[in-house]
Amino acid sequence: MATVATSLRRHSNVREQLSERVVAVFLVGATLVGLLALVVLLVTVARSGAGQIDVPFLRNFASRIPERAGIWPPLVGTLWLMGLVTLFSFPVGVGAAIYLEEFAPKNRITSVIETNIANLAAVPSIIYGLLGLAVFYRALEMGRSLLTGALTLTLLVLPVIIISSREALRAVPRSHRLGAMALGATKLEAVYKTVLPSAVPGIMTGTILGLSRAIGETAPLLVAGAAAFVAFTPDNLLDAYSALPVQIFDWVRRPQPEFQALAAAAILVLLGVLLTMNSIAILIRNRYDRKTR
Amino acid sequence: MNVMTQRPNVLAPDLEDLVNEHETSVFEVRDLTASYGATPAIENVSLDIFDKKITAVIGPSGCGKSTFIRCFNRMNDLVAGAHVGGKIFYRGEDLYAEDVDAVEVRRRIGMVFQQPNPFPKSIYDNVAFGLRVNRMTDHLDDRVEKALQDAALWDEVKRKIKDPASALSGGQQQRLCIARALATNPDVLLMDEPCSALDPIATTKIEDLMHELKADYTIVIVTHNMQQAARVSDLTAFFSVEGSAETDRSPRGVLVEYDTTEQIFTAPNDRRTEDYITGRFG
Amino acid sequence: MQATATRTGLRSQRKRPVQRLVRVALFLCAGLSVMVTGGIIYALAADTISFFKDVEPASFFLSADWAPQSGDFGVLELVFGTAIISLGAMLVAGPLGVATAIYLSEYANPRVRKVIKPILEVLAGVPTVVFGYFALNFVTPSLLRAVYPGCGIFNWASAAIVVGLFILPTVASLSEDAMRSVPTSLRHGAYGLGASKLRVSARVVAPAALSGIVAAIILGMSRAVGETMAVAIAAGATPQIAVNPCESIQTMTAYIVQVAGGEASTGSIQYGSIFALGSTLFLITLALNYVSIRFVKRFREAY
Numbered sequence: 001m002a003t004v005a006t007s008l009r010r011h012s013n014v015r016e017q018l019s020e021r022v023v024a025v026f027l028v029g030a031t032l033v034g035l036l037a038l039v040v041l042l043v044t045v046a047r048s049g050a051g052q053i054d055v056p057f058l059r060n061f062a063s064r065i066p067e068r069a070g071i072w073p074p075l076v077g078t079l080w081l082m083g084l085v086t087l088f089s090f091p092v093g094v095g096a097a098i099y100l101e102e103f104a105p106k107n108r109i110t111s112v113i114e115t116n117i118a119n120l121a122a123v124p125s126i127i128y129g130l131l132g133l134a135v136f137y138r139a140l141e142m143g144r145s146l147l148t149g150a151l152t153l154t155l156l157v158l159p160v161i162i163i164s165s166r167e168a169l170r171a172v173p174r175s176h177r178l179g180a181m182a183l184g185a186t187k188l189e190a191v192y193k194t195v196l197p198s199a200v201p202g203i204m205t206g207t208i209l210g211l212s213r214a215i216g217e218t219a220p221l222l223v224a225g226a227a228a229f230v231a232f233t234p235d236n237l238l239d240a241y242s243a244l245p246v247q248i249f250d251w252v253r254r255p256q257p258e259f260q261a262l263a264a265a266a267i268l269v270l271l272g273v274l275l276t277m278n279s280i281a282i283l284i285r286n287r288y289d290r291k292t293r
Numbered sequence: 294m295n296v297m298t299q300r301p302n303v304l305a306p307d308l309e310d311l312v313n314e315h316e317t318s319v320f321e322v323r324d325l326t327a328s329y330g331a332t333p334a335i336e337n338v339s340l341d342i343f344d345k346k347i348t349a350v351i352g353p354s355g356c357g358k359s360t361f362i363r364c365f366n367r368m369n370d371l372v373a374g375a376h377v378g379g380k381i382f383y384r385g386e387d388l389y390a391e392d393v394d395a396v397e398v399r400r401r402i403g404m405v406f407q408q409p410n411p412f413p414k415s416i417y418d419n420v421a422f423g424l425r426v427n428r429m430t431d432h433l434d435d436r437v438e439k440a441l442q443d444a445a446l447w448d449e450v451k452r453k454i455k456d457p458a459s460a461l462s463g464g465q466q467q468r469l470c471i472a473r474a475l476a477t478n479p480d481v482l483l484m485d486e487p488c489s490a491l492d493p494i495a496t497t498k499i500e501d502l503m504h505e506l507k508a509d510y511t512i513v514i515v516t517h518n519m520q521q522a523a524r525v526s527d528l529t530a531f532f533s534v535e536g537s538a539e540t541d542r543s544p545r546g547v548l549v550e551y552d553t554t555e556q557i558f559t560a561p562n563d564r565r566t567e568d569y570i571t572g573r574f575g
Numbered sequence: 576m577q578a579t580a581t582r583t584g585l586r587s588q589r590k591r592p593v594q595r596l597v598r599v600a601l602f603l604c605a606g607l608s609v610m611v612t613g614g615i616i617y618a619l620a621a622d623t624i625s626f627f628k629d630v631e632p633a634s635f636f637l638s639a640d641w642a643p644q645s646g647d648f649g650v651l652e653l654v655f656g657t658a659i660i661s662l663g664a665m666l667v668a669g670p671l672g673v674a675t676a677i678y679l680s681e682y683a684n685p686r687v688r689k690v691i692k693p694i695l696e697v698l699a700g701v702p703t704v705v706f707g708y709f710a711l712n713f714v715t716p717s718l719l720r721a722v723y724p725g726c727g728i729f730n731w732a733s734a735a736i737v738v739g740l741f742i743l744p745t746v747a748s749l750s751e752d753a754m755r756s757v758p759t760s761l762r763h764g765a766y767g768l769g770a771s772k773l774r775v776s777a778r779v780v781a782p783a784a785l786s787g788i789v790a791a792i793i794l795g796m797s798r799a800v801g802e803t804m805a806v807a808i809a810a811g812a813t814p815q816i817a818v819n820p821c822e823s824i825q826t827m828t829a830y831i832v833q834v835a836g837g838e839a840s841t842g843s844i845q846y847g848s849i850f851a852l853g854s855t856l857f858l859i860t861l862a863l864n865y866v867s868i869r870f871v872k873r874f875r876e877a878y
Contacts, residue, residue, distance in 0.1 A: 016771060023773050027682055030674030031691065034747070037740045038698045044713045045705070095604030103598055104605070106373055117608045122794070122864040123857065124801020126828050127615060130853040133835065134618030155611050162608070175410035182366060183423035183473065184400030188594045193422070194412050209700075216702030219803035219828065223835040223849075245704045245804075252708050252808050260712060267705050274700065386585055393585045401585075 045271075049264025057265060062229050062247070066258035071266050074247035076233040077146070077226075078273065081243055082215055084150035085157060090207055092154075093161030097203075100162070101169040102177075102191050121159035128156040129223025137225050144225035147237040152224045157214045164206025168199040201288035208281035212274045218245035244270045317344040319481060319511045320365060324379035327360050327369060333545040334360040337379070340530055340551045342481075347503060347512045349522035349554065352532030353569065357546025358515040359407075361532065362483045364388075365513065366402040367395040384480075400427055403474030407486040409466035411458035411473075416441075416450050419458045419469055423477040436476055444472035445502050464495025468502065475506075482506065484514040488521065500525050519570055522554065529557040531566045615857070623854045626847030635851065641814035641825075643834075643845045650855065652814040656824040657856075660735050660806055661799040663820070667739025668795055672746030673788060679747070680754040681776045692748070699744035706737040707808025715809070723821060729811025732820035737805045742795040749794060753787020753874060754780050790870035797863035801856065803828035827852045 060070020096117075104110040132152030142148040172195045180190035227242050228250035234241040244266055251263035320342035327334045335357035342348050342365075350358045360369065367388065369375040381388040388398060400423075411419050420437045424430060437454075441447040446468045450461070458469055467487060474482060484503075488496040503512060503525050516522050522529050530551040536542035550563045561567045627635070630648050638649030675695070679688050710733040719726045719733055726732070757780050765779045781788070803826075811823030812833055825833075831849045 020771055020773050023777075024682060027674050027678035030671045031678045031683075033671050034675060034698060034740070034743050035691065035694055037743075038694060038701075040713060041701065041705070041709045044709060048712065092604045092607060095601045096608065099598075099601035099605040103601060113605050113609060116612050118868075119861065119864065120608060120611060122797060122860060123615065124798075124803070124828070124860055126801065126803045126831055127619070127853055127857055129835065130831070130850060131611075131615050131618045134622065134850070135614050138841065155614075158608065158611065162605075173410070175406060175408060176412055178368065178371065179406065179410040179412065179470070179473075180422065180426075181371060181396075182368060182399055182404035182406075183426060184396055184477065185422075185426045186396050186591060186594055188597055189426050193426070198413055212700065216700070216704070218702065218704045219807075219832055222832050225835075245702055248704050248708070249804065249808070252704065252711060260708075263708055264712075267708060270702065271705070274702075278700070383585070388585070396591075397585050 042271075045264045045267050048261050049266075049268045052261050052265035053268060057262075058269070061231060062242075062250075066256065066262060069251075069259075069262055071244065071247055071269060073230045073233050074242040074244045074266075075269065077149075077230070077241035078215060078244045078270075080146055080234055080241065081150055081153060082211065082273075084146070084237075085153045085214055086207075086211060088150065088154040089157050089161055089211070093158050093207065094165050094203055096158075096162045097165030097169060098191060098196075101166050102187070102195065117159050117162055121163060125156055125217050126219040126223060128152055129220035131155065132220060132224030142238065144227060144240045145238045146234050146241045148224050149221050149226055149241060149243065150237075152220050153214045153217065156217065156220060157210045160210035160213065161207050164210060165199070165203045168202025168206060169195060171202060172198045201285050204284045205281040208277050208284075212277040212281075215277070216245060216270065216274060218243075218249050221246055222249065244273070318342065318382075319344050319384060321382040322364075322379070323382070325361075325364060325381060326378040327357070327364060328376050328378075329372065330374040333543060335532070335546040335548075336535075338532075338546075338548045340548060342511065342513055343528065344511055345507060345509075346527040347507055347514060347525055348528045348530065349526035350513065350515045350530045350532060351517070351519060351522045351569075352546070352549075353534060354517065355544065355546070356532040356534050358517075358532055359485050360546070362404075362485060362513050362515050365481065365483055366399045366404055368399075368404065370395050400477060401479055402481045402483060403477070403479035404483040405467070405470050405474055405485065405487045408490050409463055409470050411461070411466050411469055413457065413459060415455045416458050416461070416469060417454045420472050420476050423473060427477050429477060440472040440476035441469075443475050443506070444468045445498065445505070446472055462495070464491050464498060467491060467495070467499060471499070471502065475510075479510070481511045481513065484512065486515050486517060489517065496521070519558075523558050526554045528552070529554040531557060531561075531563075531569065533565050533569070619850055619854045619857060622847050622850035626844065626851045629844050629847065630851075639816060641830075643848060646844070648844075648848055648851075650827075650852070652816060653825060653827045653830055653852065654855075655816045656731070656806075656810070656814065656826040657800055657828070659731055659824065660738055660802075660810065660826055661796055663731065663735025664738035664742060664799040664802075665792065665796055667736055668743040668746045668799075669792055671739075672743050672791070672795065673750050675743070675747040676750035676754055676788070676791075677776055677781065680751045681772065681780060695744040695747060698740065699748075701741075703741060703802060703804040704808070706741050706805040710734060710737040710805060710809035719821065726821040727811075727823060729809065729813070729823040730821045731810045731817065731824045734806045734810035735820075737809060738799050738802050741802065741805065742798045745798055746791050746795040749791030750784070750788045753784040753791065756787070757783045784874070786870045786874040790867045790874065793863055793867040793870065797860045797867065800863065801828065801860050803832055807832045827856050 057070045059072050060068060061073055063069040132148055136142045136148040136151050176194045177190050180194045221243055226246045227240050228246055230240055230242045248263050248266045251259045318341040322338055322340050325338040326336050350361060352358055363369045364377055369377055417437055420440050421433055424436055488499055531549045532546050533549045534544045535547045536544045550561060550566045558570060635648050635650050639651035640647045640649035641652040714733040714736050715728055761779055762775055765775045806826050807829035812825050813823040814825040817824050831852055834845055834849050
């Protein structure tokens, strides 16, 4: 009897206990590395850049003299890109998602489109830059314009928007569609009166997250002809432009510590833009969650 | 009724009596077969659904009851690979004729599902949904109120009509779905196990409601609950599964017996019906 | 007959031209993606073909001397750069990512998981140009030079580390998905036999989720291969086969950015070379993704 009782005690198998502990500590430690890296990254950027941000920095144009350099043209360029990419990619992406999720017949064409989108999502962003360079810049003669950049980024985010919108549509119970159609709604009516309203928060969050990734992209813009130095802010689609990540890249490459600090400041502004977008996404999600539940 | 003569007459002799007795058939089902891809669901079903009567469809699971009533409003069209053969005449007209529009069919033949499925909208908007879709938006408030009254839900919700439907209890949600279906003045109401997700009290309320609705609507109800069929229906159709792996025919649902509910539950003609209702099977 | 037809009115429907129109419009939206792929292939192929008219394919693929100014296009030096960065990044992200996944899936309680996962997503959302800055201003001066003070400011170790951090969330999150979809019954079965948490994680869950984990790692690899900015900033621009992690190298992507950002004239061999590199890159990532999808499918079949 006594031996059975003691064998249930914790210290009965010290070695196993110990290895349990060691592994658990290792796993927690590994998880913390990722979190710690993010914190250190943010602190590094903030310590160097926070002091640089003031109104002249936001309103000035690029300059070879660090004290006079500012980010006004790239900031405006990034906001332009954001608007244009949203305008182009949102309707097409959501439309494609609705087609594939609600209307597409199960046939070869559909499966080709689906495989194709999955593959596009995995194509490196720089390849989209080459696409923009060859097609928009050269073949369609749009040059180093805002339009070239916006279309390039649009193609880049389309797969992301399509995939996340499809997930949002799929999350709407099938019984809503059937219920609507049993009441005599056409398929289209069922989709835009019951399915879409329920899927909007998911679609919006997915789209905004996709867009925020596009806004942080540098390589495709560089390859498709964004400029680091622009002496004016763009005011039409065919103007040359710069964008925050491009400006950051230009400064990071310079050895002088002053330019590194400017890069850090510009990074903070870029992260601020991204943070705003993500907050909007979260806000939308929470608001709709309360409304529908 | 010269229309009758144009259609194949395949009713069993005892059903002929029923036809004569009740006169108006809303649906005439002739040799109906339905399958999903290569899998058959029901085969060679023939029966009539009579006006202003409640017809119950009972049988063991897998016998194709749900598939069967989904043929009446062409909901099976929405399932990829579903195929319907044979004929269904709705008030004399072939439901599956080339130029018949499934959407128009569903506007006349309402349906209530197994799980209450209110839209994530307000109570009011749920009832108004079908009205708006069918462009019956004159006197919208009155129509919504009327439908809720018909579904015996008005008194419970009249003070919170703009509240989300999801806040209602399961039984209330199901009555809301009935109100939603009634709002557009359908001719027929199809109910696919409407009480299987509800508690006994909510079930009683729905059954009471069905008795009232019978005055104005033709109702077809699928139920796995034999007591319910006995309580609410005028006529009962018993489906069973036939064929199995051993007989190298894949199992499919067949109509075993169709008669007045009283007859089915007191003196069934078919051995299989008797076994089922006495609990020896299924 | 006529009378009944009118009464039921089943045929009195509108033809619904709007529905048809919308459907076609939606189809075109979906079909656009195929055109994008067509565009990519066209964009890459046209200039790649003309490039190979000037440069022997054999001397491109089989030689390790990349000096475009003197007309040498031996891609192996750049391939080495890409490979060493990807492998280095995998060395960081593989163990850390899988460990994070095991922790989140098997050890962490739901509340902790709910906090940690979004933070990791933020890490994945940081623009890669920022990781470049991080490599230059923290990883090299504060980490690498603490170990080896002679480390050059441009070196492939720092690039590999930040790329590893960049793909860490991808590896962690996909591996976690794979582990969480291992049925609980399997875990309970093992616990019921008296297995410890460690045993269950290492001997039951991880092997069952193995192909999912492999898929996650390969996908992370493909991200690393295509990663551009962090590498272009941190690893410098020296095409060479350098085993020393403190030396500068150049990857295929970094070279593309260098040329496209400069003013190589359209139609020059150098200009063509970036498309040849693009094609190579495209095929490599396509192959990696294909392999990854195969692993995912195998995993799906198992469960």
